[in-house]
Amino acid sequence: EVQLVESGGGLAQPGGSLRISCSASGFIFSSHKMAWIRQAPGKGLEWVSVIFTDGTAIYADSVKGRFSMSRDNARNTVYLQMNSLRVDDTAIYYCAREYSGFDFWGQGTRVTASS
Amino acid sequence: EIVLTQSPGTLSLSPGERATLSCRASQGVPSPYFAWYQQKPGQAPRLVIFGISIRATGIPDRFSGSGSGTDYSLTISRLEPEDFAVYYCEQYGASPRTFGQGTKVEIK
Numbered sequence: 001e002v003q004l005v006e007s008g009g010g011l012a013q014p015g016g017s018l019r020i021s022c023s024a025s026g027f028i029f030s031s032h033k034m035a036w037i038r039q040a041p042g043k044g045l046e047w048v049s050v051i052f053t054d055g056t057a058i059y060a061d062s063v064k065g066r067f068s069m070s071r072d073n074a075r076n077t078v079y080l081q082m083n084s085l086r087v088d089d090t091a092i093y094y095c096a097r098e099y100s101g102f103d104f105w106g107q108g109t110r111v112t113a114s115s
Numbered sequence: 116e117i118v119l120t121q122s123p124g125t126l127s128l129s130p131g132e133r134a135t136l137s138c139r140a141s142q143g144v145p146s147p148y149f150a151w152y153q154q155k156p157g158q159a160p161r162l163v164i165f166g167i168s169i170r171a172t173g174i175p176d177r178f179s180g181s182g183s184g185t186d187y188s189l190t191i192s193r194l195e196p197e198d199f200a201v202y203y204c205e206q207y208g209a210s211p212r213t214f215g216q217g218t219k220v221e222i223k
Contacts, residue, residue: 037160045152045160045203045214060211094159101150101165101207103172108159 002026002104004095009109017083020109022095029076033098036069036080038091039108046091050098051078063089085113117142117206121215127223134191136218138204143184148208151180151189154217155200163202164189194220 008020022034036048049069051057057069068081078095090112096102118141128134136151147167152160162171164180167187177192191198199222204215 044216045205047212047214050212058210098207100169101162101171101205102152102160103162103165105159105161 002097004097004104004106006093006095006106006109009093009111011112011114012082012085013115014085014087014113016085016113017081018085018111019079019081020093020111021080022078022106024076024078024095024097027097030073034071034078035096035098035102036078037094037096037102037105038089038111039094040088040091043091048093049080082111085111087113089113116211117144117209117213119204119206119213119215121202121204121218123218124216125219125221127221128194129223130194130196132194134189134194134198134220136189136202136204136220138182138187138189138215140185140187140206144187144206145208146183148206149180149182149187150205150207152203152205152214153198153200154203160203191220196222 003025005023012018035050038046049059051069051071066084071078092108094108095106097104120139122137149167151164153163154160168180179190201217201219203217
């Protein structure tokens with residue numbers, strides 16, 4: 001059974017940093033692209049980043065230069081390092097497996113940027 | 116960036132009725148990279164349709180997707196109580212990947 005479990009969310013001050021994680025199981029992790037998608041309170045879905053099997057990552061313009069996605073295939077885990085957080089980064093962050101669409105999602109981790 | 120506009124914003128229907136949701140892209144979406152997701156309150160989204168018209172695992176056959184170019188639709192042939200939710204379209208043929216703003220299907 002495919003499972004994605006996010007962790008590491010919480011409260012950070014604007015300008016601060018936070019690292020969230022997503023632990024995967026039930027599939028060959030190293031063979032799949034993984035992504036982060038976020039949802040601000042009461043809003044729709046926004047793609048944040050994707051990491052390819054070779055470790056290359058691309059980002060939405062809204063987070064480029066501030067966020068960094070990485071993967072550890074030995075731990076079946078992806079990470080999102082979020083720096084220079086802004087109030088509008090406040091959202092639930094979902095980890096998802098990418099395979100013809102996002103076919104599996106985690107339950108999400110809440111990130112709040114507020115003073 | 117390809118902007119996706121969903122209509123209507125809210126669809127008020129009764130169980131057993133047919134639902135048709137639309138999604139229009141600001142430019143042609145590379146085929147067949149188009150998907151639909153269902154999201155219920157407090158839950159993560161769930162993939163419903165990918166590749167324009169292919170049902171994801173476990174999705175009943177009352178759900179169907181169609182479209183090409185800039186116009187896509189999701190049809191639920193007969194609404195069941197568990198189908199009332201918010202639906203999002205998504206294109207994954209061009210970077211950045213983009214989602215529509217969502218259509219809420221609510222019980223009339």
